[in-house]
Amino acid sequence: MDEIAIAWQKKWDSAGVFEPAVSSKPKFYLTAAFPYPNSPQHIGHARTYTTTDIYARYKRMKGYNVLFPMGFHVTGTPILAMAKRIAQKDPDILGVFQDIYGISNETAATLTDPIALVMHFSNEIEMGMKEIGFSIDWRRKFYSNDPAFNRFIEWQFRLLEKKGYIKKGSHPVPWCPSDNNSVSAHDTKGDVDPTLEEVTLVKFPCAAGGFFIASTYRPETIYGVTNIWANPSAKYSKVSFGGAEYYISSAQVEYFKNQFADLRALGELDFKALSGMKVSNPLTGAPLPIVPATFVDPAHGTGIVMSVPAHAPYDYLALRDANLPGINMINVIALAGFGAFPAKEIADQMGVKDQNDPKAEEATKEIYRKEAHEGVMAIGKFKGMKVSIAKDKVKEDLMSQGFALKFHEIANSPVFCRCGARIVVKNVIGQWFIDYGDPEWKKLAHECLGAMAVLPEKSKGDLNYTLDWLQKKACSRAQGLGTKLPFDQSQIIESLSDSTIYMAFYTIAHIARKMPVEMLNDDFFNYAFFGTPLPSGQKPNSEMEAARKEFSYWYPLDSRHSGADLIYNHLAFFIFNHVAIFPRGNWPRQIVANGFVTMDGKKMSKSMGNILPLRKAIVQYGADVVRFSVVNGAELKEDSDFSQTAANGVSTRLRQFSALLGMACKEKPGATDNSLAYRWLMSRLHSRIAQSESLYESLSLRELGQELFFNTSNDLAWYMKRSQNPRLSEFFKLWIPAVAPIMPHIAEEFNVLLNGEKAGLVSTSAFPQADKGMIDTALELMEEQVVNAKFDIEHILEILKMPGKPKSITLFAASEWKYSLKSIVAKERNPSAAIKAAMAVPELKKHGAEVPKIVASYMKNIGSLDSSMLGRGKEIEALKDACAFYSAEFGCPVTLALEEEASPEQAAKAKNAMPGKAAILVAV
């Protein structure tokens, strides 16, 4: 099977089928998210590309000039990180390479240079894409660190900057203090993604100047603060930053410097000195005593904690444990089912012993959740407001009055860098942003999305949502491969920001590659993409003209494909940047987002070792089986399971198709079959092909596979059984091109076998046109009668458990009056009305005793009555036609009779005959 695939790939290649030229034909331009070559690709990656390729091939067969290019994304740090890990001989990585990808340690040893790594894996990926038969135009391949591409990105960023979308500022990031770099999942031990969360630092003014600061998630409870907790054995420091002085635990001074760059330590003091200070509540002015508490962790937050005993079980318990007189709880939040001091109540209810009781944690969670959801403010400016809303209001108020600061923590702390250091939060200053929060820009993005098709349609909502919540996005980093920011050479443009409009670059990539890099200036890109005349007044050279022509022809992008995970970033950026850079006429037209691939029901992961590399899968199953299997497991959006047994099943079916094709090839030309069964087969095929067009269009590939492959295979099996003289060549003539987009190699091979060497390529032929005239629903219902009657006979024979063959079998078609009754019921749709109407018909009145019973049975399936109505004549015709078939099947004469002609001894069985259900009499 593999040699066949390779042979056809060579033929496509030498015919240049996938290297389209600008022409007068209508074009279809589609791209898939380019791969990131830091490891080989597996069948999961293949899903997106196979989906894209099927679409490309389908559109090609529908007469479009199709462009499907591919490149490689090498921007950012993961490649560097990978090369570094290989250089360090990280046993995990080497193990994965060896065991899963079959990369020897010797080969791995050559991949310690990032560029060598990129070249190795990109070649590997490219070969895989060729071996699976993707219809890619490889002439346009590029890497995102190619000088030509760098120039393109610089051009894009100068444009964004000119439009005012680039901003500078500061923002918090997860940071390794030892590596001095921001970190993300691939930099951490265990690939943990460090997540940030915002907390509020509330400032409590000291009479002597400066502030105590306490970190809290619940700024709204500030009204209820009764005291301040500090650890009696900890050291505290006076520090200054942002123009004010603060007291925090000495252990946290360094930590705080990460987020307050100008922080300076002004000297240490012990708890005694600290506790002597007079501190007050910033909102109420109430004095707050400083109380020692060992539960306060000096290495967490500020080492100073505000105490809200009415609403925080820990604070209540600590106060109770300390047995302090003179501190009265203050109610802040009204909570249904609780009194003024919910923390006390829940602690008492649950019988929490003291602050060290594990139940204290439980009580805290419970009361925090309840208060956050159902609580209402009982005090202060926002009295009567729901806590969930007041929370932010209080915070804003505090901030604007200078009584609060924003602070960030690692929510899933502790997270460790691969170097061993604990990840902190750092406020990076001088950070460049793309401002996706710009309201005008958002409006344009929404306009674009609104006019765009999104498959599956459900994902449009997600995209819409993403467009809305996107704000300033950091677009540069200090390290990594990629393009330098044109207006800040110390910064590399971050990987999600340099891959937003590269689809435009494909259109000219093969031209730009051959040009001297210095010619790829803004004038060149402005001309190629906008047609802007050269400022010098000179005439554009031939390369510029060619580039302009390519872009004008291929753009806009007709379909953009990626995994569904990119909806929340890349695909949204893709829309934003297109509307920022290009005029409306060149905005993208469609997005297709597919789910992932699981492996025998489990998520593929390095740790589980259940990754199936694509090239290995191709060797094992063959290109077309892999293509089919990765897209047929589920509908577009859902995760698709690649099951080994299912893939084997596909191979088996293909062999069956192949065997039948062999029969078709031996048929005399022009030989036909006029039987009901043949007409039935063709009716089914035509209706499936008719359906397949919309299934291809909506990329409902699972259903498509069901229709064109499994169901069609079942049709064929039935036909082969049913027909005495099967004819298959007409069938295959239609079927082969219909499945060609999914299984192109087999389609080509079958086509040559059936039609000879001169048949031409299926890949460039026209998609088959279904003949509506061949679709006959009555015929299909008739065949259903034949199937049903066969099933019934089998059932009876089984129950009879006869030793030999029956002597004969007689089928009885129901009397005419039963059909009349059925249509009356279908019309009346109501039992009593139907019986009344039936009794009015003399012919039916004769059978008055049976009528109510029959009506009742029809009523149960009233919904089916309309569609399953086949006249008596048709039913008789179908069964009569099938008698010869039945005789052969059951090894005895099978005849059809009419109910009303039944002899008295037959009558008992014959009266069971109903429309759509022949009565059966087996003679032993």
Next chain:
RNA sequence: GCAAGGGUGGCAGAGCUUGGUCAAAUGCGCUAGCUUGAGGGGCUAGUGGCUUAGCGCCUACGAGGGUUCAAAUCCCUUCCCUUGCACCA
């Protein structure tokens, strides 16, 4: 926590938008029989329960309740799961 999507048979996965044709497509798995086929094998049948010369009946579509002649399908409540919440590919 917030937001979105989902919970169907041993598994995967249709159907639910337009309530009745649904004990529920199709694939896989499993069971039995056949085929002298033996290292991804083929064919046939079966695969909720009870029954029966094909009928039929009961129980089922996360749980509970409701609307309706009729609900996997509509409404409400509740439990559970998945994904996203960014600066990272």
